[in-house]
Each structure stands twice: as structure tokens, then as C-alpha cells.
Amino acid sequence: MELRFFEIYRNGEYLRLLLEGAGVSAGLTVAGGIAGFILATLLAAVRYWRVPVLRQAATGYVEFIRNTPLIVQMFFVAFGLPMLLGYRWPFWGHALLALSLNFSAYFAEILRSGFVSVAKGQIEAARALGMRRFLIFRRIVFPQAAATMYPSLNSQFVFLFLTTGVMAEIGVRDLTYAGLYIDSRSFRSFEVFFTLTVIYVLMAIGFKSVLKLMHDRLFRWRAASR
Template structure:
């Protein structure tokens, strides 16, 4: 233990700033990717739930493709493949946000589809009896209940995907993992820096869990606990 020198990290303002900035970037991209991914997932789940011709098959193929390919491959394709194909160039963080949104959407869509399937036909029939348009019955009746039922799964999937975001450093995003690798390249204290990263990721995960639990209490006050 006497050979451990954590003070080389916490006594250096530059290193502390890099870790704080990296943690903020990791959190921001995770939250942004989660929100955009959830919105796309709602569309994918609705298309599959109502079996929209052609679109349902395309949505199913999209979900299976994303869920069965590595995130890092998707990241490299978005960051380096799409710019070559489409002739554009975005900042590294924008490429990471797009890739994370795409990845999140496939996993969230499958969870939401399972939640919608668990509701049964009675919910839709009741909305139809009230004269609600199909889109309104989905937004007001089916979707809230599906999200409430599958919230623990969505929560767990969000945390899991957050913990995989360290690979965005591979395309040059200065996230938390990038900060750790940079510091390690300067002081060669690998154990100390990766132990520090572990603690930071753990604290951030617990923070996300707490915020998501509070969000659940605010959004689903109507849910009856059995």
C-alpha cells in the first residue's frame, strides 16, 4: 500500500479538471443519447406493436441488427463510415451522440415492445370505445402503462449502456475514460488512475439510479403498487 501514490492525481489541478470534464461529457452524452434513443424507440415500438406494413419489418430488422452488433463497430461506422459516404463532418462528440442514440434506441424499443404486448387488447378497445384516435390512445393510454411496467428494465438498460460509453474515447471524445488514459500516459500510475475511474463510474451509476428512481416517483404517481 505504501507504493500507491494517489496524491499524484488529486494534487494535480490539471488532472482533476480533466477527470471532472470527462465525467461531465460522459454524463451529458449518456443522457442525450438516452433521451434521443428513447424517442426513436417509442416510434419503433409503435410501428411494431401496430404491425404497420413494411415499416414493422424494417423496424424489426433495425432492432435485431443493432442489438447483435458491437457498439464499438457502430461507433466507428458512424464516426468514419458515414462521413465518407455522405460527405459531412461533425465534431467527435456529435458522432458519439448519434451512435449512442442509435444503440440505445434498439434496446429500449425491444423493452417497450414487450411492455406494450403485456397490456392486452382491452386497453386499446377501451380507448376505441371512447372515440380516441389511434395515435392518441397510444400516447395517452398504452405508452404510459408500458413505460411504467417496464421502467425497471429501462432503468437497468440505461445504466448498463452508460457503463459501456467508455469506448467513445476510441474516436477521440474526451470523456472520462479518455481522461484516465491521458493521465496514465503522463504519470504511469495505472492502478491508481483506473481505481479512481472505477470509483467515479460507480458513483455516477448510483447517481443515475437515484435520479431515475426520483423520476419514477414523479411520473408514475398514478401507478397502483400491488
């Protein structure tokens, strides 16, 4: 078999599509990760403090999201919700919402495990000092849980990034969409998908490097306390 990678890297349109697609994939993943983390914190806090009614609702939501495929969630958000609620968003908006919901469920379970790992003695001591529940959560529970579970959050973030290629199925012009488009024009499937593989690997390594730097900056206090 003759490999003809030059048909890709010598074509300006193909390179532009790959670059734009990588930017869309990275941008939606980061935005979805941030929104998902914020929602996950609320979900995990509700479950940790055993808030009546809300705890059961949060548990049901987490289990529903974690036990359904991302592609099904994408289609439901992109085509089901607009029919039910009567709104219309661009494809990337639907993808961002679906990613945020998906990220939040997985992050919530990881954070909840981190909250539970915080020593009960610290919480009881804080209560004895007159600290309120929200202050205990913000100053004692959340910082320690975030530091403890940061590696797991990193791994989950990168894993979810690698599944975002399904966005192409609802029309988002992400990296996978660019690859499918190029393949349909060039008929060089091996070269195209090998190129996609390399780009995804490089992006995943890039995310890991950035997250490692963030860990070193955010949790210096943890290293100093050891």
C-alpha cells in the same frame, strides 16, 4: 507495491481532466438516452401496430443494432458515414449519434414488450368508445407500458452508460479518455483506473437515484391506483 494516489489528486490538471471527462460522459449519455428513447418509442409503436413495410424495417434495424458491438457502431458512425455521405462533425457529435442509435434499439425492444403487456380488453373498450389509434396509444398503451417497463429501462440506461468508455477510441474526451491520458503521463495505472472505477460507480449510483426520483414523480398515479 507503493500506492501513490496523491500524484492524481494533488495535480490540478489531472483533476480538471477527470471532472471535464465525467461531465462529457454524463452529458452525452443523457442526451443519447433522451434521443434514443424518442426514436425507440416510434420504433416500438411501428412494430406494435404492425405498420406494413415499416414494421419489417424497424425489426431489421433493432436486430442489427442489438447484434453488433457499440465500438463497431462508433467507428462506423465516426469514420464510415462521413466518407459515404461527405459530412464532418466533431467527435462528440459522432458519439452522440452512435449512442442515440444504440440506445434506441435496446429501449425499443423493452417498450415493445411493455406495449404487448397492456390488456387487450382496454384497447377494445377504447375502440368501442370511438377512440382513434393514436389516442389509444397516447392515453392507454404508452402510459401503462412506460410505467411497467420503467425499471428495465433504468437498468438498460445505466448499463449502456457503463459502456460509453468506448467513446475515447474515436477521440471523445470523456472520463475514460481522461484516465488514459493521466495514465500515459503518470505511469500509475492501478491508481488511475481504480479512481476511474470509483467515479463510474458513483455516477451510476447518481443516475439510479435520479431515475428513482423521476419514477416517483412521473408514476404517482400508478401507486394511487393500487
